[in-house]
Amino acid sequence: MKKMKCIDIAIPVLFVLALVVLYFFWGCHLDLYVTILAAVILGVTVLTTYIQYKKMREFSKDEEEK
Numbered sequence: 001m002k003k004m005k006c007i008d009i010a011i012p013v014l015f016v017l018a019l020v021v022l023y024f025f026w027g028c029h030l031d032l033y034v035t036i037l038a039a040v041i042l043g044v045t046v047l048t049t050y051i052q053y054k055k056m057r058e059f060s061k062d063e064e065e066k
Contacts, residue, residue, distance in 0.1 A: 005053065008049050008052075008053075009049075011045070012042055012045050012046060012049075015038070015041075015042060015045075016042065019035065019038050022034070023035070
């Protein structure tokens with residue numbers, strides 16, 4: 001589970017780094033829209049990861065009690 005958590009954290013971090021690179025090297029008029037869309041995707045990813053690990057902790061507690 002620890003390896004999976006590292007991967008789940010690394011993907012959004014790499015996504016943010018890619019956004020920073022795009023911000024500096026891409027002067028397109030769609031920059032703002034792409035950045036907003038990316039922020040929404042990133043927010044949903046973080047929320048989903050948080051809920052996923054919260055449920056996994058609950059399930060592991062239930063299994064330990066049995």
